[in-house]
Amino acid sequence: MVESSAGWTEGTVEVDGHKVFYRESDPVDGALPIVHVHGFAISGAYLMPTARLLARRATNLVPDLPGYGKSDNWEYTLGIPALALALLKILDGLGLDKVVLVGNSMGCPISLEVAHAAPERVDRIVLVSPAGGVHNQGLGRAVRQLAIDGARENRRMAKVAVPDYLRFGPVNTFHLFSEMTRFPSLERLVKSPVPTLAVIGSKDPLMPPPVRVREVSRLASDHTTVALIEGAAHAINFSHPGELSHVIGSWLDGIDIVDDPDSPGLTRVLQLPRS
Incomplete structure (x- = not known):
């Protein structure tokens, strides 16, 4: 393990x-x-703004999954x-043994x-911004949604994303993108099967319309919460880390999710109709 920045180390497992690269905050x-x-x-690099803020409350780990970022390439697309x-x-x-997944x-x-x-x-x-399903089909439609989203994201996101996309390559992109949609x-x-918080952005073109979200939510269990961040697109972890970490922290603490006035975006919890 090597120290990467204040409070964070890097290592492989x-x-x-195959070696898998990860970043880890100081133990809590x-x-x-x-x-x-x-x-x-x-890679996981664009998740770091939110992870750094959540590191105040728990040990945070940000791996690059096999075949991504600084992790070893595999012989095939997973x-x-x-x-x-x-x-x-x-x-x-x-x-x-047991974790919270974001x-x-x-x-x-x-x-x-x-x-x-x-x-x-x-x-x-x-x-956060769950992808996949009918709204992202077919492949051409999903590509158009990604193009729209690219114009709505923080410009600094490109410096992180473009090198990762180029490294991942067109063959891997085609195989996995089709499966994801x-x-x-x-x-x-x-x-x-576990308590779940979904956080969506009002400007995310990859998300289905609100009527579809509410239609599906009628079947959701009582341990499902949906929060909307006004003004956010798809990569909320990068563009709105303050608001997102505030939402996640409130939910983990079991307190009402309200807007963080010190962060960009406006958060509200969607009232889900139950069947």
């Missing part, structure tokens, strides 16, 4: 003969670790179920898969 006693799960074709299994092996390698975009279906496969390992899940994230959220 082996998964099926008495709190379950928070593990951040990045999105499609990108799909969502395989990435979920790899994440479980990362937790094993780091000696983490996923963004494709990291949301991966987190949901982990919770369904091993609910005893996951205390809670936070799904078919993954029924909202429907899987309905059956989440």
Whole structure:
């Protein structure tokens, strides 16, 4: 392990003969670790603004999943179920018995898969801008949504994302993007076996319209909460870290989620109709 910045170290853990890179904040006693799960074709670097703020309350870990960022390349593209299994092996390698998962975009279906496969390992899940499902189909439509989102994101995001996208490559992109758009994230959220918080942005073109969110939410259990951050697009973890960390912290503490006046964006909890 090497120190990367104040309060953070970097290291690797082996998964099926491949090195997986991760970032870890200083230990915090008495709190379950928070593990951040990045999105499609990108490393965990863009999740760091939110992770740094949450490091005040718990140990935070930000891995680059196998084949991404600073982790070793694999001989083939890992799909969502395989990435979920790899994440479980990362937790094993780091000696983490139970964690809180915070996923963004494709990291949301991966987190949901982990919770369904091993609910005893996951205390809670936070799904930030969950991607996948009918609203992201077909492939051309999803590409257009990504193009729209790119124009709405913080300009500094490109400096993080573009090198990662280029490293991931077009072949991996095609195989995994097609699978991600078919993954029924909202429907899987309905059956989440652990308490779940979904955080969505009002300017996120990859999210279905509010009527669809409410339609699906009618089937959700009482342990599901949905919060909306006005003005945020898809990469909320990068663009609105103060507001997002405030929402996550409030939810973990079991207190009302209200707007953080010191952060960009305006948060409100959606009142979910129940069946």
